[in-house]
Amino acid sequence: MSQSLQDTVQQICRDHQNDRGRLMDIVTGVQAKFGYVNQQAIDLIAKSVNAPRVDVESVVSFYAFFSPTPKGKVTIRLCNDIIDRMHGSARSAQAFFDDLGIGFGETTADGMISLESVPCIGLSDQAPAALINDVPVTCLTSDSAHDIVAELKTHMDPQKLVKSFGDGKNSDPLIRSMVRNNIRQPGPIIFSPCVRGEAIKKALSISPAEVIRAIKTARLRGRGGAGFPTGIKWEFCRAAEGDRKYVLCNADEGEPGTFKDRVLLTERADRVFAGMTIAGYALGAEEGILYLRGEYAYLRTYLEDVLTKRRGDGLLGKDILGKKGFNFDIRIQMGAGAYICGEETSLISSCEGLRGDPKNRPPFPAQKGYLGYPSVVNNVETFCCVTKILELGPASFNEHGSAGSSGTKLLSIAGDCTTPGVFEVDFGITLGEVLKLAGAENAIAVQVGGPSGQLVSPKDYGRKICFDDLATGGSIMTFGPGRDVLKIAQCFMEFFIEESCGYCTPCRVGNVLLKERLEQIAAGRGQPSDLDYLQDLGETIKTTSRCGLGQTSPNPILSTLKNFREVYEKLVRPCEDGLLPTFDIHAAIGQAKRITGRESVVFK
Amino acid sequence: MAKPKVATTSLAGCFGCHMSLLDIDxxxxxxxxxxDFDKSPIDDIKKFTGRCAVGLIEGGCCNEENVHVLQDFRKHCDILVSVGDCATMGGIPAMRNTIPLAECLEEAYxxxxxxxxPSGRIPNDPEIPLLLDKVYPCHEVVKIDYHLPGCPPPADTIWQALTALLNNNPLDLPYELIKYD
Structure with a gap:
């Protein structure tokens, strides 16, 4: 490889001030330009940003969207989420296999098209879906998959596959996407109309401490799932010592089954940025970062444009709305296909240009976050709530919701239901009512909170969606009659195994052991003691992993063991003679039989 | 009353655990x-003569004969103990587990x-038991009641465990007997 590689890579590095903190952007740039980041490019980047080579290499190898080996000009990433599987993604996959003559992880011989299988891309309400480069294609069938390949072979331009646009801003000239918003139930807070700039004006008319007090009075809790009180987080960060402070918005919506942030960023981007700006004022921060998952890259140009317009209108930049000394601006940091980066300390690592490894806590991000400065990380929806609280006052926010959970919550509902989409509901609504809204009354099981949440059985449909009962970041997956509970758990375990960063042994190894044992049970080769094994191992993984991924990864098994125990019990049999049915001697000697050309004399 | 019977075997092990057993002086x-010892290399009895109270297993399973013997032990013993690291987790022989069997044989022969x-052939006498695709720890093949860690477990550990089991006492090993650093 040539002078041109060298020039281009060095130019990309210079565009980012040769700043090693911007490694994500640099590597994204090189990947986009060449279709891969080869060893020579890694050397060049390391030299330009003055970082050890291994730092660059670990970034390239960590993120799913980066590749050290050549990829096709076009990469088709077919979503392998459980919802997509239920809607027949296997048929689309087969069509791709047949027409391209390759399997997952492969590239066509002419180097034009690569095919990959990826976890949830935030389109469960229009599954099966795929990303073709940055372009989402939805509601796939085997027919449309055939058409896509045929068409791509003629023009190789994914954007041309978009024949009609989705509703709302999906038809904006800067988005031009076939994605549909599917806003089924707009509520009084998040989707209500609001006057642009009003919330910031109100915030700037009171002191930063009063802004935080308003957030606390509204009893706002984080919408990402964990539900930490936002006001307290801000107060910690404001009180923490640091020359600079940062506001980070977590738009790495990776929890399978969640897609509400996609809709918010499409339809309510101004409200998100306003919330971040208000946080900047409250904390004394001058910089904000929107961490946008790589799967939502199709929204980037539009979001950049919203930011530009806000700068033009005095809502971002120097002396915002005439308030002397209040300067705040926002940059967009692209992710690159790593679920773990939705965990706030991993997200910070990624923003710093590192592998998306979680950091130890304490110190918490509010004390020592991005680049070591006090930082606040909040969910997209949380910032929308902030804007509304400042605009209408905390009392109007408090009118909605339940005792411990004020306000409304966006739910992304998908699966076996008549109207998949986004629903804004008051906290405290029962799961049964939620199912009625989406037309999923006959569900035999509901996954609340994504794979890291729990699978709820019909006897618990009276439970409430709120932080004190069924907490969720928004993902609700519904499963109708005939769906196999253990298959669902298996699918989620595969997901966690794939997405584990590998740092903690219990998470890296334990989840594989859990899945293997689960498969044995599902195949009818389990014993009652295997259920205790799953329980013990699951709890060990939870208590000995350092971040949220490991701490929740056994939940698909632990929650099905709790809520669907009868399914397991029907499958296991005591092993009277002590010879384990999980050990298959014929499989174990299969290779040797082939190599030696002999049969076993012991095991016929 | 007849004395309880004990059986022992070495599967894919090095006989080190048996040496450690003899080390009880x-x-x-x-x-x-x-x-009384039943089937065991110690008295060279090849076949079980009856039911045994305790079976001590050294080594994991690397071939079909190991599996056969281990299953035979399970059928004849009330309590089975995995003795040492090979029985417990495959040990040194399990280092081949990441390499396909054919490659292992080609490298070895x-x-x-x-x-x-000079023959350029990989031994393939009908007497040679078929190798398994990988080395399995004993508890993945049959139910194992107790595991004694160590390479080998010290004589005192084996002695304490064995006498506790034979006397129906709880297997309560002090920390010094299962600490290896």
């Missing part, structure tokens, strides 16, 4: 008073730098 006289094999 003069307590071996006490042991003989306490138990054809390609290895110290191989002298």
């Amino acid at each position: 003069d307590r071996i006289l006490k042991l003989v008073e306490l138990v 054809l390609n290895g730098p110290t191989v002298h094999n």
